[in-house]
Amino acid sequence: MSEEIGVRKPAYEHFEAAASLCGARLSPGGWMVGDNPETDMEGARAAGLRTVWVSAGHGWTGGLREPDIVARGALEAIEAMRAVAV
Incomplete structure (x- = not known):
């Protein structure tokens, strides 16, 4: 996708373009x-x-702010986001 839109992550524009391609807008939350x-x-x-x-079983990279949620895989990530949404 980066080649299509002309910017790469972590550029804000990359995330904005990804949201747009999904028919959405970036929004807080x-x-x-x-x-x-x-x-x-x-x-x-x-x-x-x-x-x-x-994480796929890996430890977090030191020096960076930790993510809101750590999940071992995609299914666990989805379940965790659903739990926060309730």
Whole structure:
């Protein structure tokens, strides 16, 4: 997708374009689910999104602010976001 829109994560414009391609807009309280601490989690925070890091069993990268939720996989990430929404 980065090639299509001309910017790469963690640029705000990347997240804005991704939301637009899904027929949505970036809004406070939205979520980013990803596996890269720097491009996914830090970029999402800069875009005003809450974060879910899919760790796949790895430990968090020191020096970066921790994500809102840590999940081992995609299903756990979805369940955690649903639990927060209730």
